[in-house]
Amino acid sequence: MPLANGFLTEHQANNEYFFELEVGACPNCHMVQLVRQPERELMFHDEYAFFSSTSKRQQEHFKKLATKIQSRYCSDEDPFVVELGSNDGIMLKNFAQKGIRHLGVEPSENVAKAAIRDGVNTISEFFDETVAQRIAEQYGLANTISAANVICHIPYLHSVLKGVKKLLKADGLFIFEDPYLGDIVQKISYDQIYDEHVFYFSVESVSNLVQMHGMEIVDVEHLDVHGGSMRYYIAHKDRHEVSQSVGRQLSHEHLLGLTHQQTYNQFRQNVEQSKVQLVTLLQALNQKGRVAAYGATSKSTTVTNYCGIGTSLIEYISDTTPIKQGKLSPGAHIPVLPYEHFSNEYPDFALLFAWNHAKEIMQKETEFLAQGGKWVIYVPSVGIVNDSL
Ligand code: SAH
Ligand code: TYD
Numbered sequence: 001m002p003l004a005n006g007f008l009t010e011h012q013a014n015n016e017y018f019f020e021l022e023v024g025a026c027p028n029c030h031m032v033q034l035v036r037q038p039e040r041e042l043m044f045h046d047e048y049a050f051f052s053s054t055s056k057r058q059q060e061h062f063k064k065l066a067t068k069i070q071s072r073y074c075s076d077e078d079p080f081v082v083e084l085g086s087n088d089g090i091m092l093k094n095f096a097q098k099g100i101r102h103l104g105v106e107p108s109e110n111v112a113k114a115a116i117r118d119g120v121n122t123i124s125e126f127f128d129e130t131v132a133q134r135i136a137e138q139y140g141l142a143n144t145i146s147a148a149n150v151i152c153h154i155p156y157l158h159s160v161l162k163g164v165k166k167l168l169k170a171d172g173l174f175i176f177e178d179p180y181l182g183d184i185v186q187k188i189s190y191d192q193i194y195d196e197h198v199f200y201f202s203v204e205s206v207s208n209l210v211q212m213h214g215m216e217i218v219d220v221e222h223l224d225v226h227g228g229s230m231r232y233y234i235a236h237k238d239r240h241e242v243s244q245s246v247g248r249q250l251s252h253e254h255l256l257g258l259t260h261q262q263t264y265n266q267f268r269q270n271v272e273q274s275k276v277q278l279v280t281l282l283q284a285l286n287q288k289g290r291v292a293a294y295g296a297t298s299k300s301t302t303v304t305n306y307c308g309i310g311t312s313l314i315e316y317i318s319d320t321t322p323i324k325q326g327k328l329s330p331g332a333h334i335p336v337l338p339y340e341h342f343s344n345e346y347p348d349f350a351l352l353f354a355w356n357h358a359k360e361i362m363q364k365e366t367e368f369l370a371q372g373g374k375w376v377i378y379v380p381s382v383g384i385v386n387d388s389l
Contacts, residue, residue: 001305002330003042004194004298005049013328017042021302023193023200029208030259032181032200034193037155040107040126043196048108049323050298052090057360059090061225065146065175066094073144073173074100082135082142082167084127084160084176085150089115096120103139105131110323128156132163141169149226152178152199161213165236174215174234181205182256183228185263187380190271190306191299192227201230202258203249210234219243227356227379275307277382282313285349285376292347293317294361295354296324296336303353303378304332311335314351318342343367349384351376 001021008016022035053059069081079100083092086104088111095102096119104122106112112124125131135142145164154160164174179192181202192200199205207217218240219233230249233240257263285291293300296319303309309332316335319325324336342350346368352375354361362375369375375385 001195002301003038004196004301004330005043006301006330007049007296007324007327007336008330008333009327013333016331018331019195021193021195025261025264026205029205030202031205031209032202034195034198037198038195040155043153044108044126046109047323048111049321050087051111051114051321051323052087054321055357055360057357058225061223062091062148063094065148066091069144069146069175070095070098070100076143079143080139080141082145084145084147085153086115086120086122087111089118089120089122091146091148092120092122093118101139103135105135127154127163128159129163129166132167136167141172142167143169143172145172145174147174147176149178149229151176152201153196155198157199157209158212161210161215164234165213165215168236170236171239172235173218173240175231176234177223177225177229177231179226180222180228180230181258182230182253185256185258185267187227188267188270188274189227189299189379190267190274191297191302191379194298194302196298201232202253203230203232203246204253204259206232206234207246207250216242217246220245220249222249225356274378274382278303278378279307279309279313281376281382281384282309282351286313289348290315291349291351291376292342293334293351293353294342295319295352295357296321296329297353297356299356300353301330301332304329304334309334315347316341317353318350346371346373348372349374349376351378355379 002018019038024035025032081102084105086092086106092102092104105127106122107126109124112122115122178201181200184192214237215234216237218235221231223229293314296317314334316337318339319336320339325338327336
């Protein structure tokens with residue numbers, strides 16, 4: 001596999017980085033994770049392609065989280081909130097605007113600079129135990145440490161947790177959310193599996209992990225963002241009451257069989273079947289009309305490379321992110337073009353790579369349907385949709 005966000009110029013396409021993408025599960029702690037991951041500097045740097053604020057719905061999602069953190073956990077005199085992987089400041093700008101002490105930790109310099117331009121206090125570093133110690137000395141302890149779609153990116157998890165333990169106030173909360181293993185298995189969303197996502201968390205595996213560091217999960221909340229995510233509320237042991245939702249979700253995971261090998265054997269079969277169905281459908285649609293794709297997501301890199309989908313099946317990928325436009329998609333080398341290319345002359349079929357934003361996209365793309373265009377999806381099953389989801 002290539003890097004999921006490794007969009008390339010024509011020149012770079014001759015010398016592309018590839019690695020072996022493979023997933024394993026621990027029979028003891030039930031963590032599901034990549035066997036190997038590229039070096040972090042190859043993935044997170046000053047040309048990082050993912051800007052969180054491109055989705056309006058995500059802006060609203062993080063505004064809600066900020067409001068919750070402020071109203072529930074910032075009642076003391078001079079609260080301090082930290083966010084890991086704060087990207088372009090999508091969440092923390094809500095605190096910056098209110099003058100509440102905050103700090104973002106964001107190693108990818110280009111997105112960190114965008115946050116700073118918006119008044120968000122940000123340091124461009126990879127969070128770990130050493131960085132946590134330094135923040136604690138400089139700013140004091142944090143009421144909350146939040147992290148969205150980032151803890152699952154960090155292979156040195158024990159260092160991160162030791163850091164959280166040092167930086168969090170005695171009654172503070174570590175609140176993080178990531179794509180949920182239960183959803184990946186149920187929806188056959190194998191495209192969540194790519195270089196940056198080193199861990200595929202469940203309540204079971206996170207619970208085992210935080211216990212090793214004298215902490216516990218005190219609440220969990222299932223979210224419908226990113227195709228199904230779980231938000232974990234972690235506290236120092238015995239400092240908060242444990243919500244019943246934790247036990248409920250653990251029981252649900254046992255029903256799903258997330259700790260059984262058989263579940264993953266079935267998942268593999270489902271993924272292989274999905275691949276055959278998608279390629280067969282795209283081949284047939286190419287006989288009928290023009291096929292393009294919508295959203296040059298990281299996830300699409302897994303789909304195109306795993307299924308062997310290239311320019312013979314997809315003409316181009318439309319994407320609103322300037323840094324991706326005019327480049328080639330990783331591995332498959334499908335051109336990524338500005339949105340106007342799509343809207344000026346609609347294709348007959350659009351493969352929805354950004355399926356996790358389906359509601360938002362289908363609501364605004366009514367004209368595409370009105371002109372006879374059709375959406376092609378592959379999660380949770382391969383097919384053509386006519387109506388809005
Ligand atoms: N929180 C945002 C961004 C998620 S993308 C959102 O949910 O939309 C993941 C982000 O984590 C990237 O911006 C990446 O640069 C950052 N990141 C990667 N490793 C990190 C680390 N060790 N510490 C802090 N941030 C990290
Ligand atoms: P995202 O869903 O965050 O996926 P991943 O985590 O797999 O990278 O990325 C969405 C991509 O789709 C991003 O490149 C922006 C693009 N996009 C559009 O082009 N138009 C849209 O309306 C939306 C919501 C996203």
